[in-house]
Amino acid sequence: NEKDGLIHGVSAAELQSLCTTSLEARGKAYCPYSLFRVGASLLLHTPDASGQTTITGANVENASYPVGTCAERVAMGTAIHQGHKLGSFKAIGVVTDMDDYCSPCGMCRQFLREFLALETPIFMFNKGGKFIVRTMGELLPLSFGPDVLPPKE
Amino acid sequence: NEKDGLIHGVSAAELQSLCTTSLEARGKAYCPYSLFRVGASLLLHTPDASGQTTITGANVENASYPVGTCAERVAMGTAIHQGHKLGSFKAIGVVTDMDDYCSPCGMCRQFLREFLALETPIFMFNKGGKFIVRTMGELLPLSFGPDVLPPKE
Amino acid sequence: NEKDGLIHGVSAAELQSLCTTSLEARGKAYCPYSLFRVGASLLLHTPDASGQTTITGANVENASYPVGTCAERVAMGTAIHQGHKLGSFKAIGVVTDMDDYCSPCGMCRQFLREFLALETPIFMFNKGGKFIVRTMGELLPLSFGPDVLPPKE
Amino acid sequence: NEKDGLIHGVSAAELQSLCTTSLEARGKAYCPYSLFRVGASLLLHTPDASGQTTITGANVENASYPVGTCAERVAMGTAIHQGHKLGSFKAIGVVTDMDDYCSPCGMCRQFLREFLALETPIFMFNKGGKFIVRTMGELLPLSFGPDVLPPKE
Ligand SMILES: [Zn+2]
Ligand SMILES: [Zn+2]
Ligand SMILES: [Zn+2]
Ligand SMILES: [Zn+2]
Numbered sequence: 001n002e003k004d005g006l007i008h009g010v011s012a013a014e015l016q017s018l019c020t021t022s023l024e025a026r027g028k029a030y031c032p033y034s035l036f037r038v039g040a041s042l043l044l045h046t047p048d049a050s051g052q053t054t055i056t057g058a059n060v061e062n063a064s065y066p067v068g069t070c071a072e073r074v075a076m077g078t079a080i081h082q083g084h085k086l087g088s089f090k091a092i093g094v095v096t097d098m099d100d101y102c103s104p105c106g107m108c109r110q111f112l113r114e115f116l117a118l119e120t121p122i123f124m125f126n127k128g129g130k131f132i133v134r135t136m137g138e139l140l141p142l143s144f145g146p147d148v149l150p151p152k153e
Numbered sequence: 154n155e156k157d158g159l160i161h162g163v164s165a166a167e168l169q170s171l172c173t174t175s176l177e178a179r180g181k182a183y184c185p186y187s188l189f190r191v192g193a194s195l196l197l198h199t200p201d202a203s204g205q206t207t208i209t210g211a212n213v214e215n216a217s218y219p220v221g222t223c224a225e226r227v228a229m230g231t232a233i234h235q236g237h238k239l240g241s242f243k244a245i246g247v248v249t250d251m252d253d254y255c256s257p258c259g260m261c262r263q264f265l266r267e268f269l270a271l272e273t274p275i276f277m278f279n280k281g282g283k284f285i286v287r288t289m290g291e292l293l294p295l296s297f298g299p300d301v302l303p304p305k306e
Numbered sequence: 307n308e309k310d311g312l313i314h315g316v317s318a319a320e321l322q323s324l325c326t327t328s329l330e331a332r333g334k335a336y337c338p339y340s341l342f343r344v345g346a347s348l349l350l351h352t353p354d355a356s357g358q359t360t361i362t363g364a365n366v367e368n369a370s371y372p373v374g375t376c377a378e379r380v381a382m383g384t385a386i387h388q389g390h391k392l393g394s395f396k397a398i399g400v401v402t403d404m405d406d407y408c409s410p411c412g413m414c415r416q417f418l419r420e421f422l423a424l425e426t427p428i429f430m431f432n433k434g435g436k437f438i439v440r441t442m443g444e445l446l447p448l449s450f451g452p453d454v455l456p457p458k459e
Numbered sequence: 460n461e462k463d464g465l466i467h468g469v470s471a472a473e474l475q476s477l478c479t480t481s482l483e484a485r486g487k488a489y490c491p492y493s494l495f496r497v498g499a500s501l502l503l504h505t506p507d508a509s510g511q512t513t514i515t516g517a518n519v520e521n522a523s524y525p526v527g528t529c530a531e532r533v534a535m536g537t538a539i540h541q542g543h544k545l546g547s548f549k550a551i552g553v554v555t556d557m558d559d560y561c562s563p564c565g566m567c568r569q570f571l572r573e574f575l576a577l578e579t580p581i582f583m584f585n586k587g588g589k590f591i592v593r594t595m596g597e598l599l600p601l602s603f604g605p606d607v608l609p610p611k612e
Contacts, residue, residue, distance in 0.1 A: 028234045030267075032299065033340070034371060060233045060264075063298050064411030065340060065371040067263045069226065074234055077227040080213045081181045103601040105370030106569025110220045111213075113565065124601075132601075139600060142562040142583075142593065145216050146185065186493070187524060217564030218493060218524040256448040258523030259416025266412065277448075285448075292447060295409040295430075295440065334540045336573075338605065366539045366570075369604050373569045379528065380536040386519045387487045387533050416526045417519075451522050452491065 007133060008121035010043065010091050017054060018043055018093035019129050025056035025071065026095055033061045033068075036096065040071035042079050043091040055079040072108040076115060086115050086146075095125040101132045109140040160286060161274035163196065163244050170207060171196055171246035172282050178209035178224065179248055186214045186221075189249065193224035195232050196244040208232040225261040229268060239268050239299075248278040254285045262293040313439060314427035316349065316397050323360060324349055324399035325435050331362035331377065332401055339367045339374075342402065346377035348385050349397040361385040378414040382421060392421050392452075401431040407438045415446040466592060467580035469502065469550050476513060477502055477552035478588050484515035484530065485554055492520045492527075495555065499530035501538050502550040514538040531567040535574060545574050545605075554584040560591045568599040 005012060018041050026039025038059045047053045057075030061068035069077075072094060079088070092112065096102040101124040104112065112122075118137030125131045137143070158165060171194050179192025191212045200206045210228030214221035222230075225247060232241070245265065249255040254277040257265065265275075271290030278284045290296075311318060324347050332345025344365045353359045363381030367374035375383075378400060385394070398418065402408040407430040410418065418428075424443030431437045443449070464471060477500050485498025497518045506512045516534030520527035528536075531553060538547070551571065555561040560583040563571065571581075577596030584590045596602075 025234070028236060030233050030238075056234065057230065058234050060230050061371065062264055062267050064263050064376070064413060065367065066374050066376060067260055067411060067413050068372050069222065069230055069264075070370070070372060073222065074230040077210065077213050077222055078231045078234070080183050081178070081209065081211050081227050081231070083181060085183075101601075102603065105373060106565035106567070106572065106599055106602070107220055107370060107373050108565070109568075109599075110217050110565025111215055111222075114215050134601065140565055140568075141598060141600070142560075142591075143565070144561065214524065217529070217566060218520065219527050219529060220564060220566050221525050223523070223525060254448075255450065258526060259412035259414070259419065259446055259449070260523060260526050261412070262415075262446075263412025287448065293412055293415075294445060294447070295407075295438075296412070297408065331540070334542060336539050336544075362540065363536065364540050366536050368570055368573050370569050373566055375528065375532065375536055375570075380540055383516065383519050383528055383533040384537045384540070386489050387484070387515065387517050387537070389487060391489075413526055416523050417521055417528075420521050 008091065008119070008135065010121060014043055014091070015123065018091060018123055019095070019125050019131070021054045021056050022093040022095040022125060025058050025075070029058040029071070030060045033065060038071040038102070039095050040075040041093045042075050042089055043093070044084065044088055045090045048082065055082065070105060070108050072104050073111050076112060080115065089116055089120060091121045091123060092116070093123040093125060095127065097127050099126055099128070101126050103139065110143070112136060113140055113143050113145050161244065161272070161288065163274060167196055167244070168276065171244060171276055172248070172278050172284070174207045174209050175246040175248040175278060178211050178228070182211040182224070183213045186216070186218060191224040191255070192248050193228040194246045195228050195242055196246070197237065197241055198243045201235065208235065223258060223261050225257050226264050229265060233268065242269055242273060244274045244276060245269070246276040246278060248280065250280050252279055252281070254279050256292065263296070265289060266293055266296050266298050314397065314425070314441065316427060320349055320397070321429065324397060324429055325401070325431050325437070327360045327362050328399040328401040328431060331364050335364040335377070336366045339369070339371065344377040345401050346381040347399045348381050348395055349399070350390065350394055351396045354388065361388065376411060376414050378410050379417050382418060386421065395422055395426060397427045397429060398422070399429040399431060401433065403433050405432055405434070407432050409445065416449070418442060419446055419449050419451050467550065467578070467594065469580060473502055473550070474582065477550060477582055478554070478584050478590070480513045480515050481552040481554040481584060484517050484534070488517040488530070489519045492524065497530040497561070498554050499534040500552045501534050501548055502552070503543065503547055504549045507541065514541065529564060529567050531563050532570050535571060539574065548575055548579060550580045550582060551575070552582040552584060554586065556586050558585055558587070560585050562598065569602070571595060572599055572602050572604050
């Protein structure tokens with residue numbers, strides 16, 4: 001996984017950027033019900049028109065708990081709406097307020113699976129900036145994506 | 154509802170902007186399963202730092218249908234993450250590819266309810282740009298929001 | 307709405323049954339995150355094979371809040387799986403632990419809309435057994451159901 | 460995994476029962492939008508009051524795709540509402556109409572995680588009754604459950 005100083009293809013500078021932007025994103029969480037802030041950041045293969053290389057999100061909760069959404073899905077929803085797609089993403093980072101590393105929930109893994117390659121790394125940062133990393137395929141083994149239910153387009 | 158040329162406080166120019174940006178947003182939909190494109194646009198009371206007055210979204214579907222999300226929630230998720238909140242929004246517009254007017258689904262009405270005042274207008278455009286309008290409170294009567302389940306913050 | 311002692315077609319005995327079974331259902335809630343118990347009960351037009359006239363549900367929460375589900379959807383999911391369908395339901399009742407009447411969230415209104423006629427009454431009981439009632443169509447005006455996105459079957 | 464003729468603690472007769480009841484459940488699917496029928500069956504450690512050893516579910520879709528629910532969640536919602544809980548379940552089976560084995564979506568994996576032990580087997584049957592099996596922990600590695608967000612009860 002590590003060669004030429006890269007971790008799953010991500011450089012030290014990119015990793016730092018993922019961590020910093022995830023932490024910034026966490027500050028935008030709307031979570032009056034769980035008080036559990038989460039920030040997420042998607043790293044693009046190619047800077048977009050405005051020179052941006054990351055797209056971020058935070059959790060947005062609702063008085064009806066099942067109606068709320070997670071940081072990872074806000075980030076990816078924004079990204080897809082901006083025109084990015086399967087193949088656009090180099091990595092994703094996630095951070096909470098915990099000492100421990102927190103992984104994306106199963107629903108987010110499924111949402112991400114539609115747009116991330118199975119080998120795309122998911123960096124899980126603790127509040128101190130340390131991380132563990134797993135690939136999309138490792139976090140959602142035997143998964144199904146756009147290839148199973150044949151898209152009609 | 155109409156006085157001084159305003160519809161629920163929205164001017165003709167703002168309404169035109171809502172319609173145009175919703176239509177543009179619709180073009181970004183990822184909907185290989187339903188083939189049902191939806192675009193949404195939130196109108197801000199005050200332009201943000203970059204001078205922007207609308208924030209848009211489109212539906213993002215998933216091979217596991219329940220995991221996908223709607224245009225209205227993508228737009229609002231992006232907006233909240235950008236720092237907007239209850240009190241920031243003057244109106245929302247929604248458009249599909251149908252001749253008929255299409256309203257937000259119940260899940261989106263609940264998601265919007267957390268951040269829109271009950272008197273905020275929801276403009277539903279048909280594909281030709283004609284519209285009907287209802288307020289948040291009219292589309293989700295007897296609703297509950299942040300006031301019912303006491304936030305812990 | 308009231309004639310011949312019926313409320314939206316529901317007799318006093320049926321209403322009592324709806325209230326009692328909703329209260330019992332509430333006791334089965336799994337809600338360690340919100341501590342907000344909800345019970346729901348569907349009243350069938352015709353008793354099923356086992357002589358049962360109501361089908362109940364309670365909320366089932368999840369550590370990832372958006373993944374949990376509500377009482378109304380548990381009840382209706384069970385009912386559909388048992389073979390009931392659009393046309394099977396005479397009414398639904400919902401109860402929480404609050405003094406105030408609590409309505410179904412928007413997501414549940416949309417889920418119910420697929421199987422309840424627009425004139426079907428939704429009885430919202432407070433913890434003391436008093437109620438307010440609205441029809442499906444009143445709680446989700448301008449809604450869309452199976453008729454809009456043409457089913458493929 | 461196999462000793463004494465057991466697969467993850469499940470006997471041949473129990474496995475047959477899981478397969479049969481999953482297949483029956485599949486027949487109750489309401490899926491006019493995807494036409495993708497799924498059945499699920501939970502195997503209890505101990506028969507319940509009525510002598511029942513399995514609890515089943517099927518997918519229940521909605522005109523607003525994200526509002527629908529999956530077979531696994533219908534089965535587990537019904538089970539929890541009947542009084543079962545973490546520790547009650549010996550296995551779960553899932554079947555579709557495909558030749559290939561289909562796994563639970565990420566959202567269902569997260570929903571199940573709240574009530575299944577990490578070593579609980581998930582049997583994925585193809586339409587011919589053949590299967591592959593993985594444990595809960597294998598299908599949702601690094602997952603979080605009731606232990607992470609401290610329950611308040
Ligand atoms: Zn999540
Ligand atoms: Zn919606
Ligand atoms: Zn609900
Ligand atoms: Zn599922």
